[in-house]
Amino acid sequence: MLIGGHVSTRGGIDKAVDVALGIGAEVIQTHPSQPQTWRSLVIDEPTAEAYREKAAAARLGGHWFHAVYLINLATSDEVLLKRSVGSLVHYMDLAARLGADGVVFHPGSHRGAGFEPMLPTIGAALREVLERTSSPARLLVENSAGQGGCVGCRFEELGAILDIAGDDPRLGVCLDTCHAFANGYDLSTAVGVQAALAEFQATVGFDRLTLVHANDSRVELGAKRDRHANIGEGFIGTAGFGLMLNDPRLGSVPWVLEVPGEGQGPDLANVNRLRELAGRAPAVARVPVAR
Numbered sequence: 214m215l216i217g218g219h220v221s222t223r224g225g226i227d228k229a230v231d232v233a234l235g236i237g238a239e240v241i242q243t244h245p246s247q248p249q250t251w252r253s254l255v256i257d258e259p260t261a262e263a264y265r266e267k268a269a270a271a272r273l274g275g276h277w278f279h280a281v282y283l284i285n286l287a288t289s290d291e292v293l294l295k296r297s298v299g300s301l302v303h304y305m306d307l308a309a310r311l312g313a314d315g316v317v318f319h320p321g322s323h324r325g326a327g328f329e330p331m332l333p334t335i336g337a338a339l340r341e342v343l344e345r346t347s348s349p350a351r352l353l354v355e356n357s358a359g360q361g362g363c364v365g366c367r368f369e370e371l372g373a374i375l376d377i378a379g380d381d382p383r384l385g386v387c388l389d390t391c392h393a394f395a396n397g398y399d400l401s402t403a404v405g406v407q408a409a410l411a412e413f414q415a416t417v418g419f420d421r422l423t424l425v426h427a428n429d430s431r432v433e434l435g436a437k438r439d440r441h442a443n444i445g446e447g448f449i450g451t452a453g454f455g456l457m458l459n460d461p462r463l464g465s466v467p468w469v470l471e472v473p474g475e476g477q478g479p480d481l482a483n484v485n486r487l488r489e490l491a492g493r494a495p496a497v498a499r500v501p502v503a504r
């Protein structure tokens with residue numbers, strides 16, 4: 214399994230590769246543009262080429278974009294829906310241009326309207342995104358943490374979203390361990406992990422699992438709050454991560470950390486906690502490749 218983390222693009226998207234090498238990451242996730250705004254990333258061809266060269270030289274095993282936080286596909290606000298679809302199309306096109314593997318997004322909030330009534334809207338929006346881009350990148354729905362009106366918090370909701378969006382092979386799921394735990398999936402014990410994975414199999418299917426977001430949880434089981442903790446420092450704990458890392462159903466896809474580290478985000482220490490639990494030798498920080 215490939216292990217990496219979410220890294221900063223401060224100073225340009227190619228800088229993410231330097232950070233990756235500094236934390237021993239084999240795969241990365243980035244926000245190509247400010248996640249709190251709709252502004253898209255305008256990138257000229259020399260910059261794109263510089264990134265592609267650097268990523269190839271670093272032999273990264275994957276690069277995933279995380280879509281902006283404003284996206285909501287479960288809304289009856291047509292302006293918001295249109296912007297959300299447009300933003301995902303932009304990211305999918307950008308992924309094709311930079312050779313990134315896919316785009317992870319949170320489906321949004323129904324804001325009290327209910328999941329079932331908004332499901333056709335979500336399905337239509339996803340079909341539109343995929344129709345409007347010829348990008349080969351994957352489009353991954355991530356399970357959410359469970360704040361009000363949460364869409365895609367339960368595994369059966371993820372399954373329903375993929376079903377209604379059609380059978381485009383680019384669609385997949387990103388499973389966030391902290392968000393699942395916040396929704397009552399007890400990933401801290403063997404019994405809980407087995408139950409959660411059985412439910413995931415029955416409702417989504419592991420053939421559609423493409424990525425894991427590896428985050429411990431600062432809040433208790435079922436707290437419905439999104440508070441990421443470093444691996445082993447939260448309520449999921451090392452036992453839970455050891456069980457998940459050694460389960461072939463989860464161990465066959467890349468794992469991306471989104472933990473606080475020492476305040477700078479995912480770091481070598483967290484990468485190596487996962488590697489140790491997976492029975493792998495520790496990673497060493499490689500110096501950034503010179504261009």
Ligand SMILES: [Zn+2]
Pocket residue numbers: 355389426471
């Ligand atoms: Zn996540």
Ligand SMILES: [Zn+2]
Pocket residue numbers: 358389391392439440441
């Ligand atoms: Zn989160």
